[in-house]
Amino acid sequence: MRAIVAILVATGLFGFAAESQADGDFRVTLLGTASPAPRVNRFGPSTLVEAGGQVLLFDAGRGVPIRMGQIKVPIGRIGVLFLTHFHSDHTSGIPDVWLTGWLGPVFGRRQQPFRVIGPTGTKELMANLEKAYALDVKIRTEDEKLPPQGIAVVAEDFQADGVVYEKDDVKVTAFEVDHGDAIKPAFGYRIDYNGHSVVISGDTRYSRNVVKYGTGADLLIHEVAIARPELASAPFAKAILAHHTSPQDVGRVFAEAQPKLAAYTHLVFLSNEQVPEATVDDVVAQTRETYGGPLEVGEDLTSFEIGDTVIVHRWKQ
Ligand SMILES: [Zn+2]
Numbered sequence: 001m002r003a004i005v006a007i008l009v010a011t012g013l014f015g016f017a018a019e020s021q022a023d024g025d026f027r028v029t030l031l032g033t034a035s036p037a038p039r040v041n042r043f044g045p046s047t048l049v050e051a052g053g054q055v056l057l058f059d060a061g062r063g064v065p066i067r068m069g070q071i072k073v074p075i076g077r078i079g080v081l082f083l084t085h086f087h088s089d090h091t092s093g094i095p096d097v098w099l100t101g102w103l104g105p106v107f108g109r110r111q112q113p114f115r116v117i118g119p120t121g122t123k124e125l126m127a128n129l130e131k132a133y134a135l136d137v138k139i140r141t142e143d144e145k146l147p148p149q150g151i152a153v154v155a156e157d158f159q160a161d162g163v164v165y166e167k168d169d170v171k172v173t174a175f176e177v178d179h180g181d182a183i184k185p186a187f188g189y190r191i192d193y194n195g196h197s198v199v200i201s202g203d204t205r206y207s208r209n210v211v212k213y214g215t216g217a218d219l220l221i222h223e224v225a226i227a228r229p230e231l232a233s234a235p236f237a238k239a240i241l242a243h244h245t246s247p248q249d250v251g252r253v254f255a256e257a258q259p260k261l262a263a264y265t266h267l268v269f270l271s272n273e274q275v276p277e278a279t280v281d282d283v284v285a286q287t288r289e290t291y292g293g294p295l296e297v298g299e300d301l302t303s304f305e306i307g308d309t310v311i312v313h314r315w316k317q
């Protein structure tokens with residue numbers, strides 16, 4: 001009950017249309033759909049899942065507070081942050097979410113500890129961030145009288161596939177993926193709520209585990225990487241492409257898992273001084289070589305309402 005009231009209060013503060021509650025209570029929003037490349041229109045990898053009044057964040061790339069401000073969900077309301085792996089494009093936004101979510105204005109006001117769940121290394125990462133920002137925390141505690149419990153960190157490591165979070169009707173299951181031999185740990189997540197499910201691949205090459213956990217999901221969100229043929233054999237491109245999934249291989253994953261809706265996030269477009277990036281149309285065309293089902297290419301703030309059908313909303317200013 002308290003969670004529902006909190007939504008209504010937050011909505012009221014922002015003058016948010018009542019539509020957001022009436023639409024149903026399982027919603028996924030792509031906050032950032034890029035890779036490390038700095039872009040104006042695609043921020044760092046991060047996906048927001050709202051389910052049954054809970055607000056869960058999957059990875060915290062560049063710009064999370066800005067995107068959450070656009071959709072008027074206070075960052076202070078994030079209940080748990082889940083990490084897929086430790087590449088900086090997925091974690092560089094953590095201090096911003098953690099520290100800014102504690103501040104006094106309406107976008108913050110976190111009163112509970114900041115909870116982070118991820119593979120082994122998560123506790124260490126958070127302990128080191130606490131050290132890095134100790135002076136800011138001390139200063140703001142004394143100067144702004146912000147509540148100490150709102151900046152406390154509760155971090156949890158997991159090591160293998162399994163349920164890593166369960167509260168009320170929301171269940172989150174982690175599963176190992178294949179981001180390359182040197183990039184371990186690397187995990188994806190499946191979120192189950194109210195008889196529906198959403199699967200996030202994390203960063204991976206073609207992975208049987210994504211097919212396993214993604215089979216029959218309402219929404220399967222997958223990463224993808226692409227380079228024009230004349231660039232694909234350059235050493236730097238080869239190395240990056242070996243850590244990610246080609247559109248044809250993602251198409252295989254989608255074809256095997258048969259989700260109600262398949263969607264792309266974390267689009268890796270490679271280029272150099274001579275060879276420009278491939279395009280979204282190229283990604284779609286190459287996916288269509290192996291997959292003929294429903295497909296969306298995510299943009300920042302593309303959102304999905306998960307119910308008996310999956311409804312896609314594109315962001316409009
Ligand atoms: Zn990445």
Ligand SMILES: [Zn+2]
Pocket residue numbers: 085087179203
């Ligand atoms: Zn990565």
